[in-house]
Amino acid sequence: MGKTTLSINLAHAFARAGVRTLLVDADPQGSVGLSLTRQSRLLAGFYDFLADPGIPLDRLIVPTRLETFSLVASGQASDYESGGGMAGSYLARVRAFLRAVTARGFDLCILDTAAGLFGVTGDVIASSDSVLIPQQAEPLGIRSVPKMLEGLNRLRVMNPRLSVLGVVLTMVQQDLAESMEAAHALRQLLPQDLVLQTMVPRDALFVRASARGLPVGVLEDGHGAQAVFDAMRAEIEAKFDIRGHRPLVHG
């Protein structure tokens, strides 16, 4: 769905703007960690924190060259989690994690979750202030939107303060009619406020950035792509006042 690309580059855009940002790999497949740190499979991470109350957050934080940008990898305890399980199993631990993030002084915590709304992903959404939904601009993906909306409505019962920032269209191919039609159809279906204006294009730059373990904006020719995420950051900031701890979650 392009959620990992979105998470990494959006987090980087916030960090570049001076927002103390923590990017957390809450996907058991560990894509953020794999993308940005070569040793990520050896690091303790988010799932270790959930499994072991004795692990402090400080042990999990991986700094980057950008002072305002830090990471938490998925961790070693994530293997058993691939099945998802019932939402609610880790609610208390997820909330403990977010409290620790607040106490550590981060302004923004972005959690890149596994797809779906169950298991730990459900617990993360039930603990967050807001949710951003990456949606690949292709017909099959759009057809799953009603299920996603239903699931989010259920989770808002558990977490009434959850704000839905909107759907972000990702992997948009301007030169492919089906992709543009799908993007158009989604905008027709949903209220205007629920679809971000900024779209993430499918671009070889992202593959190159991922291969080098970097956010796309760091590449020599990445300014254009960085501008996309800067625009998205501005759009999100306009929706949501980012002061103090504001966890975001990508599903």
Next chain:
Amino acid sequence: MDPVHPWLDPIEVRRLAERLLLPVHEPAVQVTDAGFGEQFVGYSPVQPLGSLTAMQEAAPQPLVAVAIQPTPPPTPVVVQAPPPPPVPAPVEPPPVPQAVAIAQPEPEPVPVGIVAPAPRPEARGPFLDRVGRFRDWLHHHFDASGIFLLDREGAVIFDESGHGKLHFLARSLAVAARRPGGAPANVHVKVGAAATLEVIPVDTPYGCIVLGAVVPSPMEPAAVASVMDALRSVASPQG
């Protein structure tokens, strides 16, 4: 051919999406009296229920909550248990068990598929007497212990469990399981190797009352329905 619309109901999608933009009514649930520490992650299923404090300190275990529909099955109940003997109103308050007793020996558990008759409606008396008989009925027919009732504000109406944490858990589960506009649904969560906290919210003339009871295994839908009926009757001003 339109690649999207034939697979979707645009009106329904729009309705769901617009609901996401509306504020959600936040129920007033008091969480400050829960007594959970920041490290609380659920009850250990291997600990005996005799030591809830010890459970909190035990290694974290996943908490499994399952919501089932409260509607009874469409077929009639196969077997009816004999009516319980009339139970006098308790003269003194029941002893608060040190354990949420799974080790209580006497009560006969109701087999799967059997629905016990509710307490006799003719013997009404004051509210607390009715609650006492209802409790005895739950003890006898469902091997229930640690029974408590919470009112719509989450305040305790009746409690033999003595554990605020169970109240908090029940309150949270009842709120989480409630769908806007929908009927209340029961939820259960495993709190020990042979103990399940059954949470049954019931709409009554006095608002939603949440029943919490520790039972050996999750209750069948038919049993839940009979408990709901019984509690509704107990909480009604007139029989």
